[in-house]
Amino acid sequence: MLKQIEGSRAMAEAIGLCRPEVICAYPITPQTHIVEGLGEMVKSGELKGCEFINVESEFAALSVAIGASAAGARAYTATASQGLLYMAEAVYNASGLGLPIVMTVGNRAIGAPINIWNDHSDAMSMADAGWMQLFAETNQEAADLHIQAFKLAEELSMPIMVCVDGFILTHAVERVDIPSQEAVDAYLPSYDPVQVLDPTDPISIGAMVGPDAFTEVRFLQHYKQNLALRLIGDLAGEFKAQFGRDSGGLLRTYRADDAELLVVAMGSVNGTIKDVIDEMRADGIRIGLVTLVSFRPFPIEQLRKVLVGRKNVVVVEKSLAVGMGGQLALHVGLALRNVAGAPQVHSCVAGLGGRPITRPSLHKLFRRALVQPWEGTHFLDLNEEIIAKELHHVRKVRRSGPTAENILRRLSGSEPAHLPAAE
Amino acid sequence: MFQVRFHGRGGQGVVTASEVLSVAAFLENRHAQAFPSFGSERKGAPVVAFCRIDDKEIRLREPIMEPDALIVQDPTLFKAIDVCQGLKRTGYLLVNSNRPLHELHLDKIVKELPAGHVLTVPATDFAMKYIGRPLPNAALLGAFAALTGVVQLKSVVAAIHDAFPAEKIALANIAAATAAYDAVNAQAAA
Amino acid sequence: MDDTTATAATQKLRFYQKGTFTVGNRLVSESDRSVQASIDRSNALTCGHRACQGCGEALGARYALDTALRATGGNIIAVNATGCLEVFTTPYPETSWQIPWIHSLFGNAAAVATGVAAAMRAKGKPQVRAIAQGGDGGTTDIGFGCLSGMFERNDDVLYICYDNEAYMNTGVQRSSATPPAARTATTPAEGPEPGNVFGTGKSLPRIAVAHGIPYVATATVADLHDLERKVVKAMSIHGARYLHIHVPCPLGWGSVSQDTIRLARLAVECGLFPVYEAEHGFVTGSRKIRRQVPVEDYLKPQRRFAHLFASDEGRGRLKRLQAIADRNIDEYNLLEREGDA
Numbered sequence: 001m002l003k004q005i006e007g008s009r010a011m012a013e014a015i016g017l018c019r020p021e022v023i024c025a026y027p028i029t030p031q032t033h034i035v036e037g038l039g040e041m042v043k044s045g046e047l048k049g050c051e052f053i054n055v056e057s058e059f060a061a062l063s064v065a066i067g068a069s070a071a072g073a074r075a076y077t078a079t080a081s082q083g084l085l086y087m088a089e090a091v092y093n094a095s096g097l098g099l100p101i102v103m104t105v106g107n108r109a110i111g112a113p114i115n116i117w118n119d120h121s122d123a124m125s126m127a128d129a130g131w132m133q134l135f136a137e138t139n140q141e142a143a144d145l146h147i148q149a150f151k152l153a154e155e156l157s158m159p160i161m162v163c164v165d166g167f168i169l170t171h172a173v174e175r176v177d178i179p180s181q182e183a184v185d186a187y188l189p190s191y192d193p194v195q196v197l198d199p200t201d202p203i204s205i206g207a208m209v210g211p212d213a214f215t216e217v218r219f220l221q222h223y224k225q226n227l228a229l230r231l232i233g234d235l236a237g238e239f240k241a242q243f244g245r246d247s248g249g250l251l252r253t254y255r256a257d258d259a260e261l262l263v264v265a266m267g268s269v270n271g272t273i274k275d276v277i278d279e280m281r282a283d284g285i286r287i288g289l290v291t292l293v294s295f296r297p298f299p300i301e302q303l304r305k306v307l308v309g310r311k312n313v314v315v316v317e318k319s320l321a322v323g324m325g326g327q328l329a330l331h332v333g334l335a336l337r338n339v340a341g342a343p344q345v346h347s348c349v350a351g352l353g354g355r356p357i358t359r360p361s362l363h364k365l366f367r368r369a370l371v372q373p374w375e376g377t378h379f380l381d382l383n384e385e386i387i388a389k390e391l392h393h394v395r396k397v398r399r400s401g402p403t404a405e406n407i408l409r410r411l412s413g414s415e416p417a418h419l420p421a422a423e
Numbered sequence: 424m425f426q427v428r429f430h431g432r433g434g435q436g437v438v439t440a441s442e443v444l445s446v447a448a449f450l451e452n453r454h455a456q457a458f459p460s461f462g463s464e465r466k467g468a469p470v471v472a473f474c475r476i477d478d479k480e481i482r483l484r485e486p487i488m489e490p491d492a493l494i495v496q497d498p499t500l501f502k503a504i505d506v507c508q509g510l511k512r513t514g515y516l517l518v519n520s521n522r523p524l525h526e527l528h529l530d531k532i533v534k535e536l537p538a539g540h541v542l543t544v545p546a547t548d549f550a551m552k553y554i555g556r557p558l559p560n561a562a563l564l565g566a567f568a569a570l571t572g573v574v575q576l577k578s579v580v581a582a583i584h585d586a587f588p589a590e591k592i593a594l595a596n597i598a599a600a601t602a603a604y605d606a607v608n609a610q611a612a613a
Numbered sequence: 614m615d616d617t618t619a620t621a622a623t624q625k626l627r628f629y630q631k632g633t634f635t636v637g638n639r640l641v642s643e644s645d646r647s648v649q650a651s652i653d654r655s656n657a658l659t660c661g662h663r664a665c666q667g668c669g670e671a672l673g674a675r676y677a678l679d680t681a682l683r684a685t686g687g688n689i690i691a692v693n694a695t696g697c698l699e700v701f702t703t704p705y706p707e708t709s710w711q712i713p714w715i716h717s718l719f720g721n722a723a724a725v726a727t728g729v730a731a732a733m734r735a736k737g738k739p740q741v742r743a744i745a746q747g748g749d750g751g752t753t754d755i756g757f758g759c760l761s762g763m764f765e766r767n768d769d770v771l772y773i774c775y776d777n778e779a780y781m782n783t784g785v786q787r788s789s790a791t792p793p794a795a796r797t798a799t800t801p802a803e804g805p806e807p808g809n810v811f812g813t814g815k816s817l818p819r820i821a822v823a824h825g826i827p828y829v830a831t832a833t834v835a836d837l838h839d840l841e842r843k844v845v846k847a848m849s850i851h852g853a854r855y856l857h858i859h860v861p862c863p864l865g866w867g868s869v870s871q872d873t874i875r876l877a878r879l880a881v882e883c884g885l886f887p888v889y890e891a892e893h894g895f896v897t898g899s900r901k902i903r904r905q906v907p908v909e910d911y912l913k914p915q916r917r918f919a920h921l922f923a924s925d926e927g928r929g930r931l932k933r934l935q936a937i938a939d940r941n942i943d944e945y946n947l948l949e950r951e952g953d954a
Contacts, residue, residue, distance in 0.1 A: 004445055004446045004449035004450075004455065006442075021732065021735035021736065022728060022731045022732055022735055024727075024728065024731070049735055050735060051731035051732075051734055051735045053727060053728075053731055053766065053768075054766070055724065055727075055762060056758060056759070056761065056762030056765065057758055057759075057762070059720070059721060059724070059758070059759070060721065060724040060727075060758070060759050060762050061724075063717060063718070063721035063724035063725045063727075063728065063759065064724050064725070064727050064728035064731065065728060066717050066721075066725050066728060067692060067715070067717070067724070067725035067726060067727060067728025067729040067730075067731075067732070067743075068728035068729065068731055068732040068735075069728070069732075070715050070725075070728075070729070071690060071728070071729040071732035071733060072732060072736065073728075073731070073732030073735050073736060075728070075732075089718055089720075090717070090718060090721060093717050093718050097717070116461070117461065167458070167459075167461050168458070168484055171458055171459060171461070172456060172457065172458040173441075173442045173445050173446075173455075173456070173457040173458065174445070174454075174455070174456045174457075174481070175449060175454060175455070197690045197713035197714075197715055197729065198713055199687055199688050199689065199690065199712070199713055199741055201713075202710065202711055202712050202713045202714070203713060203714075204703055204708035204710050204714045204715075204716075205714070205715040205716070206693075206715050206716035206717055207699075207703035207705055207706075207708060207716065208700065208703060208704075208705050209705055210705050213705070213706070268484045269484065270482075271481075271482030271483060271484050272482065272483050272484045272485055274482045275482055275483050354461075356485050356486050357484075357485065358485045358488065359483075359485060
């Protein structure tokens with residue numbers, strides 16, 4: 001049924017349709033509305049056979065999910081940013097134990113400096129922990145991916161993060177088709193665990209594993225993610241058959257067939273990029289887009305196939321590995337490793353800490369790639385004047401003060417208080 | 424695509440206004456996207472919310488920088504921020520005030536925009552009369568429907584009804600919206 | 614020898630046998646015998662584990678879990694924190710657990726158990742009970758947040774803490790349960806105040822009581838009947854329950870392996886380890902000291918307290934430890950007094 005609904009609410013309804021059995025989460029902006037929605041559904045009796053637990057920290061949240069999942073229940077939690085870091089130990093634990101927990105990550109920047117707005121640094125921080133990671137472009141896809149996620153996780157016995165841009169998706173009200181319970185039941189069977197804590201058939205889970213077996217355990221996790229490369233496509237195909245729309249999959253392209261320049265991006269920014277591509281196409285520029293949905297497993301082969309033969313690739317990403325550059329750009333480089341005549345890859349870091357990514361800036365960026373290729377990382381809409389002032393200040397004064405506060409003061413028009421008037 | 428930007432202060436129902444407008448458009452089988460500009464949710468702080476309406480899927484996710492219409496729930500904001508930044512030459516400006524336009528020092532804007540595109544509406548007065556609380560958003564939406572015709576009053580009414588689960592409150596807001604709608608139409612006819 | 618033959622409900626076991634300091638099952642009626650005496654015992658924790666000779670924790674865990682298994686008709690799932698118990702019971706590639714058992718992390722046993730309990734309710738199997746267990750480090754320090762959360766929510770979990778008063782598995786480092794003056798690897802017997810300093814530490818049983826949960830009890834491997842009784846009682850209650858068992862560690866305490874039960878008894882009899890029960894925030898009863906001994910009797914056989922006997926400063930601190938014992942005796946009413954029931 002079509003609804004005009006807040007993204008968080010759409011996700012909550014989709015998750016509810018998946019018949020979760022244990023939901024446990026700790027509030028953090030911007031995921032709160034999802035969990036509140038689910039809590040209401042449980043409390044009112046709308047969502048039956050489900051326990052909703054208010055935990056005291058994110059570490060507890062994922063730990064409760066671990067216990068529930070190991071005991072055979074379909075378990076769900078949600079977090080973002082600082083919360084994801086706070087549960088980091090449990091994140092690795094869940095994947096190492098092979099528990100099919102589904103977790104929404106309302107992508108938000110990680111502090112310091114503390115920032116509640118959207119970027120992908122949280123997902124990136126846990127990208128190597130052994131979870132699958134799928135990124136939603138729209139709230140429709142956000143709802144749909146959760147349904148696919150339960151099935152995917154349970155088939156592989158591996159946890160999964162559904163990444164949705166904080167505020168941009170979670171707090172936007174837009175049209176979403178919420179499927180019926182019958183349709184979801186037909187697509188998603190009940191959880192049949194590969195391992196389960198059961199008094200009638202006792203097993204020990206989580207014992208120490210020594211050097212002679214650890215590599216094999218890790219390899220099998222990696223192997224399963226390789227299986228996921230095909231399974232993700234298969235499940236998206238089944239989804240289309242059951243629900244009648246395209247959603248998920250490893251990646252999709254937009255106007256890419258004859259494109260000389262391909263943009264690669266994840267999440268909601270793809271929508272804005274599509275508008276820019278249409279405008280540039282109208283000007284005769286052969287530009288197209290690759291929307292990457294699956295970041296883990298990373299679809300090296302599939303991406304290579306699409307990118308090979310192009311002149312330029314521009315990677316637009318909302319994260320920065322300090323000291324290295326853009327993670328997505330690095331991954332794209334991986335897909336083009338050892339490829340003869342590979343396109344020039346341009347790395348652009350944009351939207352950090354929620355800075356809006358605008359059409360005018362994207363126009364400039366894509367056109368620049370065509371005429372003035374760059375090496376290294378380009379920061380979209382960087383305020384170079386403020387950077388220059390801060391660098392100058394820091395060189396002059398040892399006790400230069402906290403960087404963030406200095407920049408904020410300059411932005412607001414006043415010089416940092418402890419300095420004499422600007423030079 | 425028609426883009427509306429709402430300005431107000433925390434606690435005035437700015438975000439709700441943008442969402443209700445999006446529902447009104449949805450009820451007319453159009454695509455709509457509503458979202459707030461986010462800051463700390465404190466009462467009294469300036470709040471901006473956005474609503475895009477279109478006949479096809481809305482893919483754009485940036486804030487509305489060139490609105491087709493501005494709805495200003497609190498005119499004290501004119502002194503605090505550049506409310507009208509980016510407003511299109513053909514745009515509309517709807518201001519919640521019971522004072523005439525020239526007292527709000529908006530003459531410059533009025534000259535730049537087409538005739539009849541700038542309007543004040545005593546939305547808070549309507550709210551006090553029909554709802555008993557200074558929440559001008561419903562009245563402003565009714566006025567917006569009359570001013571621009573982008574959505575019909577009956578869609579706004581239905582959307583308001585959806586937004587308030589308590590029947591009495593829904594009806595009160597509907598009354599405020601309808602009164603403002605009628606008032607704007609009467610003014611235009613005059 | 615004092616022998617009473619009252620019915621099981623009112624029988625007070627006042628046996629005091631010289632030599633072994635234990636009370637044999639053969640002297641007690643069938644219904645009062647320890648579960649471990651039966652050849653039908655379930656061996657939740659079976660033989661072959663790698664605990665040290667004389668490990669108090671292995672003894673306590675075996676008794677506690679077998680009792681819980683019996684009390685629930687075999688319906689328990691155990692969640693174990695990282696620590697000695699987890700390590701010596703699951704030496705790769707073996708396990709000595711004959712019950713469903715999971716080890717997740719060091720600090721989250723209480724939360725994982727909450728999840729297990731929730732799963733059982735969601736699946737319509739509320740008779741399957743969750744038991745979380747860990748050492749003092751995993752409980753009072755790194756696991757404190759999750760434990761307090763579980764208490765606060767009154768989740769249906771029994772948390773058992775095996776308190777050997779330090780992080781033993783990693784080499785005897787100090788925890789917030791380490792008693793004052795004890796030598797550990799991180800509170801060495803050096804400087805002006807050798808060993809753990811006074812004025813630090815926390816009593817988890819006291820904190821558990823303050824949470825107002827349905828049942829809190831301290832127990833000791835020196836009184837295994839009492840331990841079993843408390844586990845049975847705990848399993849008869851739904852909601853958050855906490856059992857704090859004193860378990861001497863010969864390695865970490867620097868005592869001889871065969872002294873484990875003797876030391877546990879001395880800890881009770883000198884007053885340093887009060888044995889009591891509480892419900893919903895109030896102490897409901899305590900196990901009386903049979904024959905009070907000075908703290909020295911308890912501390913002397915442990916090399917971790919050796920420095921207290923080697924100087925005047927040390928002997929001064931012995932007095933402070935005695936003062937702590939005396940305060941416990943007072944607070945928990947540990948001595949029989951005239952007119953007591």
